[in-house]
Amino acid sequence: MPLTFVAGPARVRTPATSANLGPGFDALGLALSLHDELTATVTGPGVRVEISGEGTDELPTDDGHLVVRAMLATFDELGERPPGLAVSCVNRIPQARGLGSSSAAIVGGVLLARGLVEGGEALLDDAGVLRIAAGLEGHPDNVAPCLLGGFTIAWTEGAGARAVTTKTHPDVRPxxxxxxxxxxxxxxxxxxxxxxxxxxxxxxxxxxxxxxxxxxxxxxxxxxxxxxxxxxxxxxxxxxxxxxxxxxxxxxxxxxxxxxxxxxxxxxxxxxxxxxxxxxxxxxxLGVDGGGALAKGSMVRHAERGTVAAGRTS
Known part of the structure; x- marks a missing residue:
């Protein structure tokens, strides 16, 4: 069945993250209270990206941008691409500094694509978001805390990435x-x-x-x-x-x-x-970001999450 794309913009806020945390190589991660803000709208043919903040004048402004690449991969998963996209990125996470800027772009792109599809959350749950994001990033240790917030333990098994998230002690002040x-x-x-x-x-x-x-x-x-x-x-x-x-x-x-x-x-x-x-x-x-990626126009926090498994969407 063809997808129906929503008329209004989709908005996502994604946190910075730190992975490994010392001994937890490729498994442990922490979401931090520093955020990129992304907006996307379905348009006529073509892709246009506007960037402000970190990466201005150096990141691509076409379909080579990582947010757009993640969006297109998600639309392909859902079965159809829109005719065109207008994307706006307000970047606060430093690029290439070990603070998860690429994971923030990938998770943001997957969530933007889901938000631009009518009934997108029914077609692609958080387990699917994690699976796609980890596949694009190559490992789940940054994308898991970016999506889920808090302190995360991530791993990969047959179907893809999985993760659990939990709160940190109040004395953890990064x-x-x-x-x-x-x-x-x-x-x-x-x-x-x-x-x-x-x-x-x-x-x-x-x-x-x-x-x-x-x-x-x-x-x-x-x-x-x-x-x-x-x-x-x-x-x-x-x-x-x-x-x-x-x-x-x-x-x-x-x-x-x-x-x-x-x-x-x-x-x-x-x-x-x-x-x-x-x-x-x-x-x-910075504080520990307990909410993870926030989606939709109102930036309403996702419901509390426990274990997120990677499963195929229907």
Whole structure:
């Protein structure tokens, strides 16, 4: 049956995210209170993208834009593309800094496409959104907290990505340190070895389990819970400033990790007032975003979510 596209605009607000969180490589993620705002309308033939904020004058303004690519992939999943699109992006999440800008674009695009289809939520539930978004991103650790909010644990099984979300302890108060330089996930992944020692894998398994408890129940354990042997050390040579800042924060008792693939740094607790990161870093105190991606014109929060499984839409 042909799709019916709605006349009015669809609007989505997507949060920044931090993935890995130290030992939880490709599995753990946290939504942060810094947001992109996206709007889309079905138009006549052609695609037009307007961008303000981060990425202005450098991101594509046609169907090569990641938001549009995610929209088109979703329309293909639903069975039909509209004749054309007008998209507006107000970007506040820094690009290529390890704060989930690509996941925010992908999740936003999938939700915009769903919102432009009459009865879209019945055709594509949140499980389907997660599955499509994770497939486009390549892994679910950023798209899960972007969609669901809060602290998420994501994994992949036969049908695709799944995730659970939970609230963090009130004493978890993130600060991100954002450098002027950029980092890129693909190059950061190339620094990782194909195999790791069994002892390191066992170490991270224990620390990941402890991190779940520390973030939700006992933040006093965050410093040992955020120790990692799987990825941060291997990427250190390519990000010496990031490595030095993480070490400096941890030396004064602050549980700090590389945010995603870097180069930003995430601190889970308040940073001492006399701590100086250096002029090359911009420190931003953020809350944990508990709601995740907000859709529709009124920006009404999604209903409370528990486990989101990846299942095929009908």
């Amino acid at each position: 600060t991100v340190f954002i450098p002027s330089e950029r980092g890129y996930t693909a190059s950061a992944r190339r620094a990782l070895p194909a195999d790791v020692p069994h002892a390191d894998a066992a170490f991270n398994s224990g620390r990941s389990a402890l991190l779940v408890h520390a973030l939700t129940t006992d933040p006093t354990l965050l410093l040992p819970a955020t120790e990692d042997r799987l990825h941060q050390g291997y990427r250190g040579d390519a990000m010496p400033g990031t490595t030095s800042l993480v070490a400096a924060l941890r030396s004064v008792g602050v549980a700090a990790v590389v945010s995603g693939a870097g180069p930003s740094v995430l601190a889970f607790t308040e940073v001492p007032g006399d701590f100086t990161a250096g002029t090359e870093w911009r420190a931003v105190s």
